[in-house]
Structures are given as C-alpha cells and as structure tokens.
Amino acid sequence: MSEANLQSPTGRAWQRFKSNRAGWCSAWFLAGFVLLAALWPALAPYPPDAISDAQFRPPSAAHWFGTDVHGRDLLTRVLYGARISLLVGGVGAGVSLVIGVLWGAVAGYVGGRLDGLMMRIVDVLYALPSIVFVIVLLTALNGILDRSQARGWSGETSRSVQLLGLFVGLGAISWLTMARIVRGEVLSLRTRPFVEASRALGAGHARILWLHILPNVVGIAIVYLALTVPAVVLYESFLSYLGLGIQPPQASLGSLIAEGASQINPIRIYWWVIVFPAATLALALLALNFLGDALRDALDPGSALDQSPAH
Amino acid sequence: MKYLLKRLVLLPPLLLVISFLAFVLVRLAPGGPFDRERKPASPEIERALLARYHLDEPVARQYVRFLAGLVRGDFGASLKYRNHTVSDIIAQGLPVSLTLGMLAFGFSMGLGIPAGFYGALRRGQWREHGVALLTLLAVCVPSFVVGPVLVMLLAVKWSVFPVALWESPLHVVLPTASLGVYFAGKVARLMREGMVQTLRLEFIQTARAKGLSETAVLLRHALRLAVVPVVSYSGPLLADLLTGSFVIENLFQIPGIGVFMVNSSLSRDYPMVVGLVLLYAILLLLLNLIVDLAYHLLDPRVRHE
Numbered sequence: 001m002s003e004a005n006l007q008s009p010t011g012r013a014w015q016r017f018k019s020n021r022a023g024w025c026s027a028w029f030l031a032g033f034v035l036l037a038a039l040w041p042a043l044a045p046y047p048p049d050a051i052s053d054a055q056f057r058p059p060s061a062a063h064w065f066g067t068d069v070h071g072r073d074l075l076t077r078v079l080y081g082a083r084i085s086l087l088v089g090g091v092g093a094g095v096s097l098v099i100g101v102l103w104g105a106v107a108g109y110v111g112g113r114l115d116g117l118m119m120r121i122v123d124v125l126y127a128l129p130s131i132v133f134v135i136v137l138l139t140a141l142n143g144i145l146d147r148s149q150a151r152g153w154s155g156e157t158s159r160s161v162q163l164l165g166l167f168v169g170l171g172a173i174s175w176l177t178m179a180r181i182v183r184g185e186v187l188s189l190r191t192r193p194f195v196e197a198s199r200a201l202g203a204g205h206a207r208i209l210w211l212h213i214l215p216n217v218v219g220i221a222i223v224y225l226a227l228t229v230p231a232v233v234l235y236e237s238f239l240s241y242l243g244l245g246i247q248p249p250q251a252s253l254g255s256l257i258a259e260g261a262s263q264i265n266p267i268r269i270y271w272w273v274i275v276f277p278a279a280t281l282a283l284a285l286l287a288l289n290f291l292g293d294a295l296r297d298a299l300d301p302g303s304a305l306d307q308s309p310a311h
Numbered sequence: 312m313k314y315l316l317k318r319l320v321l322l323p324p325l326l327l328v329i330s331f332l333a334f335v336l337v338r339l340a341p342g343g344p345f346d347r348e349r350k351p352a353s354p355e356i357e358r359a360l361l362a363r364y365h366l367d368e369p370v371a372r373q374y375v376r377f378l379a380g381l382v383r384g385d386f387g388a389s390l391k392y393r394n395h396t397v398s399d400i401i402a403q404g405l406p407v408s409l410t411l412g413m414l415a416f417g418f419s420m421g422l423g424i425p426a427g428f429y430g431a432l433r434r435g436q437w438r439e440h441g442v443a444l445l446t447l448l449a450v451c452v453p454s455f456v457v458g459p460v461l462v463m464l465l466a467v468k469w470s471v472f473p474v475a476l477w478e479s480p481l482h483v484v485l486p487t488a489s490l491g492v493y494f495a496g497k498v499a500r501l502m503r504e505g506m507v508q509t510l511r512l513e514f515i516q517t518a519r520a521k522g523l524s525e526t527a528v529l530l531r532h533a534l535r536l537a538v539v540p541v542v543s544y545s546g547p548l549l550a551d552l553l554t555g556s557f558v559i560e561n562l563f564q565i566p567g568i569g570v571f572m573v574n575s576s577l578s579r580d581y582p583m584v585v586g587l588v589l590l591y592a593i594l595l596l597l598l599n600l601i602v603d604l605a606y607h608l609l610d611p612r613v614r615h616e
Contacts, residue, residue: 242557260459
C-alpha cells in the first residue's frame with residue numbers, strides 16, 4: 001500500500017486535486033483575477049465612469065483595451081464588470097446551494113408523502129421557464145426601488161438592493177438540480193448502517209441530519225456548486241445583456257458585451273468594445289469550468305476519469 | 312409500461328398547476344398591461360380596458376374564465392398586440408422558431424456527438440486535450456457573444472453571409488451556428504463523459520474478448536450506452552431550442568416566438584406569457600417522456616428494473 005492510500009478521504013481528494021494541472025492553474029488564475037478586480041479601484045488611472053472626448057480609441061499604451069462610446073477606459077470598465085459578474089456568480093450559486101441542500105436533504109430524509117410533494121414541486125418549477133420567473137422578480141424589485149427612491153434612499157442603497165435582488169433571483173432559479181442530487185444522495189445514506197446505528201442509540205432527527213447526513217453530502221454539493229458558479233455567471237451576463245441585470249452606469253460583463261454588440265455597423269468596426277469583454281467572460285468561465293471539473297475528479301472519484309493512458 | 316402510463320396520467324394535473332402558477336406569477340409583477348402606451352390615459356379609459364379584458368375581476372374567476380377558454384382551444388387575446396389572439400401570434404412565429412430550433416439541435420448533435428466520441432478514444436494524447444479544450448471553450452462563449460462576433464466578421468467585414476432576416480437558406484447559417492455552438496460544446500462534454508464511463512464497464516471487455524473488431528465494439532456496443540446522458544439532456548435542450556431564442560431572434564431580426572417570451576413578460580401581456588409558458592411546459596414534459604422511452608430502448612439495465 002502506498003502512503004496516499006493511508007490518508008483520510010479529504011487528504012486523498014486534496015492530493016488528487018493538486019495533481020490536476022489544469023484545475024490547479026485555474027485556481028491560481030482565478031485567485032489572481034479576483035485580486036486584480038478587487039484592487040483595481042485603487043490602481044486604476046481612470047475612474048470607471050470618467051467620460052472623456054477620446055471616444056472609440058483603439059487599444060493603446062494609455063488605454064490597453066481602448067475606449068468606449070463615451071470615451072471611458074475599457075480596461076477599467078471590464079475589471080469593474082468582472083468584479084460584479086464574479087460576485088453575483090459566487091453569491092447566487094451560494095444561495096442555490098443553501099436552498100438546494102436544505103430542500104433535498106429534508107425531502108430525502110423524511111421521505112414518503114413529503115418527499116413526493118417536494119419533488120413534484122421541483123418538477124413543476126423545472127417546467128416553468130426561468131426567464132419569466134426572473135423578470136417578474138426583478139421588475140417587482142424595481143417597482144419597490146422606484147417607490148423607495150421617492151422616499152429618498154441614496155443611490156448606494158438602491159444599488160445594493162438591486163444586487164441583492166440579482167443574488168436571490170439567480171439563486172432561486174438554479175437550486176433545482178442541486179436539490180435533486182442531494183435528495184438522491186440522502187435517500188441512499190438514510191438506510192446505511194451508521195445512520196441506523198445512530199438512530200438506535202437514540203439520536204434525534206436534527207442530530208442525525210447535521211452530524212451524519214450533511215457531512216456526507218458536502219462532497220457532491222461542492223462539486224455541483226463549482227459547476228453552478230459558471231452557470232450563474234453566464235445567466236447574469238444574459239440578464240444584463242437583456243438590460244435586466246446590472247443597470248448603467250454600473251456594468252457587468254454581460255452589459256458590456258451588449259454595449260459592444262450594439263456598436264456593430266458596416267462603416268467602422270470597433271472590435272475591441274466587444275472582443276475584450278467577451279474574452280474576459282470566456283476566460284473567467286473557462287477557469288471556473290476547469291476548476292469545477294478538477295473538483296469533481298478529486299471529490300467524486302466514481303465519475304472521475306482515471307489518469308492512466310488509454311489501453 | 313405501467314410506469315409510463317402513470318407518467319401520462321400525471322401530465323394534465325401537472326400542466327394545470329403550471330398554468331395556474333404562471334397565471335398568478337405574471338400578475339404579481341407591479342404595473343399593468345396598459346401602463347406604458349398612452350400614459351395619460353384617463354382612469355375611465357383604463358377602467359374600460361380592464362373591464363374589456365376581465366382584468367378587474369378576482370384572479371380566481373379570471374383563471375376559471377381562462378380554463379373555460381382553454382377547453383375550447385382559446386388562449387385568449389394578446390393585451391399588447393390588439394386584435395391578435397395568443398394562438399395567432401404563436402401560430403405565426405412557431406414555424407420559424409421550430410425550424411431554427413431543429414437546425415440548431417441538428418448542429419449541436421452533429422458536431423457534439425462525434426467530437427465527444429473522438430475525444431474519449433484519444434485518451435491522454437494531445438488530441439484529447441485539444442478536443443477537450445475546444446469543447447470547453449464552446450461552453451464558455453454564449454450565443455450573445457458568438458452571434459455578434461460572427462456577424463462582425465462574416466457578415467459585416469467579409470460579407471459572406473447576409474447580416475440579418477430570415478429569407479434564403481444563406482440567411483439560416485449564421486443564426487444556426489451562433490445558437491448551436493454553445494450546445495454543441497455541452498453535448499460533446501456529455502458524450503465524452505458517457506463514453507469514458509462506458510468503456511470501463513465489463514461488457515466492453517467481454518465484447519473485445521469475443522473477438523469483435525474494435526469498430527464493432529465501439530459503434531455497436533459502447534456508443535449505444537454512452538449516448539444515454541446526451542439523450543437525457545436532449546429533452547430539455549429541444550424544449551428550449553424549439554420555443555425560440557431571444558438573443559438570436561433579436562440579433563438577426565428573425566420573426567420567431569423567442570422574443571415574445573421576454574417582451575411579453577416585460578410588458579405584462581398576461582395571456583401571452585401564460586400561453587407561451589404552457590407551450591414550453593407541454594413540450595418539455597412530452598419530450599422528457601420520449602427521453603424516458605428512449606432509455607428503455609438504449610439501456611437494457613433500465614428495462615429490468
């Protein structure tokens with residue numbers, strides 16, 4: 001037996017993760033990217049919405065990504081946008097994790113009628129186009145905001161509320177698969193000997209759920225969470241592309257892409273206003289997906305692709 | 312078989328619940344369908360409009376009225392496009408969306424399945440990594456990126472394809488590709504995963520030990536099982552694609568129904584939203600049923616359960 005086999009499951013998963021070069025690089029890349037996006041306000045030579053006469057300047061030493069229709073520095077806007085996109089992706093996926101794990105764990109653990117009912121609800125929500133749900137939620141929120149602005153809320157507060165709405169809305173539409181996965185896992189855990197032993201020893205339901213069921217669900221929940229983050233980032237970009245997400249003058253990668261796409265005309269091609277935001281989004285999603293794949297391979301070896309070459 | 316019958320019986324109540332949910336949900340959003348146009352409309356006019364469409368009644372009664380219409384195959388009148396019924400608008404746009412959706416579906420399957428199949432066979436070689444990277448890249452560029460970039464290069468710059476509209480076969484190429492690339496990447500990833508899993512199963516070794524040629528092992532035995540994840544994904548995918556894509560229809564000015572899903576929700580065109588939600592739900596539930604049927608044909612293990 002090699003030393004690796006003597007480690008705890010977590011230790012082995014960590015070893016597997018570290019040996020995955022693409023996943024490891026993506027993790028470092030994302031860490032650097034988040035750091036850059038977070039620190040950029042302090043480093044930036046231009047404020048994000050400083051309008052100037054230098055409209056549609058191609059990339060240069062002064063403006064690495066060029067400037068947009070209002071002469072704003074595109075690099076600064078892209079980094080600000082990436083910050084919001086990643087924030088919404090992370091928190092939105094977190095919301096979906098909480099709802100999905102709770103819903104799935106309760107349904108799977110209680111079983112019977114309640115399980116049936118809760119899973120039928122998931123079925124119904126699956127068949128409801130998520131865009132309709134999101135639009136209703138966001139317009140309801142905007143309605144509240146309009147009224148509150150009349151009452152003199154500051155712009156800062158209403159921006160935070162809007163962001164909060166996006167978190168909740170995106171979380172609320174992406175928990176369904178998480179709930180299904182967790183429920184299936186809990187269903188099989190419930191009848192395992194160590195759970196029955198705990199029950200025989202007189203442990204209450206809350207204790208069993210908290211101490212025995214949930215720790216065993218963590219692995220698969222993390223795996224699916226890592227796959228949900230890029231999906232939520234993508235959905236937020238889509239919403240902002242539609243003009244429903246982040247409102248100007250703030251920007252997310254999606255609204256920057258929409259802005260770039262609206263500048264396409266046969267006379268003059270401003271390629272940088274669409275290529276840089278799009279490439280940033282693609283790069284971030286690429287790293288998030290690599291990371292998700294690596295985590296899945298590390299934590300869920302049943303579905304892992306074994307590293308040996310083809311036979 | 313009994314299981315499938317049970318699923319079929321469950322369909323109508325499920326659709327009823329979905330329609331009710333959509334019915335209530337759209338009415339929860341603040342504002343009404345007559346807010347935007349003719350802003351200074353007098354309260355009398357607005358009241359008359361609301362009464363004309365029975366929007367002044369309690370929601371429960373409105374819903375019963377809607378169900379009564381549904382029995383006659385009537386989804387109601389659009390509140391935004393006066394003098395058009397919901398059925399009219401769907402009947403006009405659906406064929407276009409169906410065509411584009413089927414083309415994009417064919418595009419993603421035709422590209423994704425071979426790519427995933429090939430990627431799984433070349434394990435541990437640079438070609439495997441190349442295919443994996445390409446498919447992952449495809450999943451990272453949504454249609455609202457692919458579309459404008461393709462238009463910028465192939466339509467505006469080099470004028471290979473027309474910029475927009477939906478007229479000749481040449482008009483079809485860019486929308487299909489823009490819509491399909493993302494899903495082709497997704498299909499390829501699922502296919503690769505399924506193939507890798509399947510090739511590890513014992514019956515593949517048995518088939519090889521029997522002396523079957525590698526081609527027969529892969530195509531006759533492995534492919535059949537490996538395609539199952541793709542098949543289960545194709546249900547929701549088709550339902551999505553067939554009901555149109557807002558981004559693509561908007562970008563290329565294609566007269567489908569995808570734009571209505573978003574625009575009607577925004578303009579509180581209640582009957583229109585409910586009609587489209589029902590259309591989507593019916594498609595999704597039926598397609599998922601067909602997918603389950605396909606499992607039975609493809610995977611013998613399911614049959615014995």
